[in-house]
Amino acid sequence: MATLNVRRWEARTGLLFVLPCLLLFLLFRFGPSVAGVLLGFFDSSIGASPEWTGVDNYRRMASDPVFWESLRITLIYTILYVPASMAASVGMALLVRRAFLGAAFFRSVFFLPVVTSLVLAGTVFTWLFSSEGPITKLTGQSWLASTTLVIPALVIVSVWSRFGYGMLIVLARLQDLPRELEEAALTDGASTWQRFRYIVAPQLRPALFFVAVIETTNSFQVFDLVYVMTGGGPAHGSFTLVMALYEQAFKNFDFGYASAIGVALFVMTLVVALIQRLIIGRSK
Numbered sequence: 001m002a003t004l005n006v007r008r009w010e011a012r013t014g015l016l017f018v019l020p021c022l023l024l025f026l027l028f029r030f031g032p033s034v035a036g037v038l039l040g041f042f043d044s045s046i047g048a049s050p051e052w053t054g055v056d057n058y059r060r061m062a063s064d065p066v067f068w069e070s071l072r073i074t075l076i077y078t079i080l081y082v083p084a085s086m087a088a089s090v091g092m093a094l095l096v097r098r099a100f101l102g103a104a105f106f107r108s109v110f111f112l113p114v115v116t117s118l119v120l121a122g123t124v125f126t127w128l129f130s131s132e133g134p135i136t137k138l139t140g141q142s143w144l145a146s147t148t149l150v151i152p153a154l155v156i157v158s159v160w161s162r163f164g165y166g167m168l169i170v171l172a173r174l175q176d177l178p179r180e181l182e183e184a185a186l187t188d189g190a191s192t193w194q195r196f197r198y199i200v201a202p203q204l205r206p207a208l209f210f211v212a213v214i215e216t217t218n219s220f221q222v223f224d225l226v227y228v229m230t231g232g233g234p235a236h237g238s239f240t241l242v243m244a245l246y247e248q249a250f251k252n253f254d255f256g257y258a259s260a261i262g263v264a265l266f267v268m269t270l271v272v273a274l275i276q277r278l279i280i281g282r283s284k
Helices: 002-039 056-062 065-095 103-115 118-129 134-139 150-174 179-187 192-203 205-220 224-229 241-250 255-281
Strands: none
Touching: 002 255, 056 255, 065 150, 065 205, 065 241, 103 150, 118 134, 118 150, 118 224, 150 205, 150 224, 179 192, 192 205, 205 255, 224 241, 241 255
């Protein structure tokens, strides 16, 4: 009994010592989020005191054609990007799964774009897709000057810069899978696609769910590449939700409306993640 009391006292003492750091962490981690949600109910701008407006910012957002157009562009980008990124991640993970000469080198090369600055990558790809770039000369059209091709161009760059992260997640899961099932299926005459569909893919579901949620969140929050490569153009053809938030906050200085857009973006991301949980992450 005495030993148990000593352990409880030590635990409480330890908690007391870490409490200041824990409070600071909670303050700086969740404080801005709570402040952002509250700011969405105010009319706030530089040089003026915040004024309570209730849900006026959300009513304005519901009737704002720019918001709905930016949402449409963001959804198109997400629909194109997430499947392409996941397919590239799974494909590359399967490619470097087996041990062969230079496998570690190729894994490092495939992961290198993840740690490359998006601003630097965007600058390079801006030249590649520009009117004087090799891609334009090859296809005969400047992708970044076309409202039809600008989103596919951004998707290509985003997939290139992100697939290495998903590859590592899927690869870690692949290396934990028992090889006996695949070997037995191979002995029974199963093709490569049949082994992947019926044996490998079902066991990859947790990793695929994680990658899908992460990449969907990234796609809804895309900003760096858009800002560097197009600035939202041409003709607002790549004007995403975060670009709309940025314009309202740092160009129009309408912080209340920008916060309302941020809250809407968070809710949409959460809803999509829950849907993915039901479709991909649900276990039998």
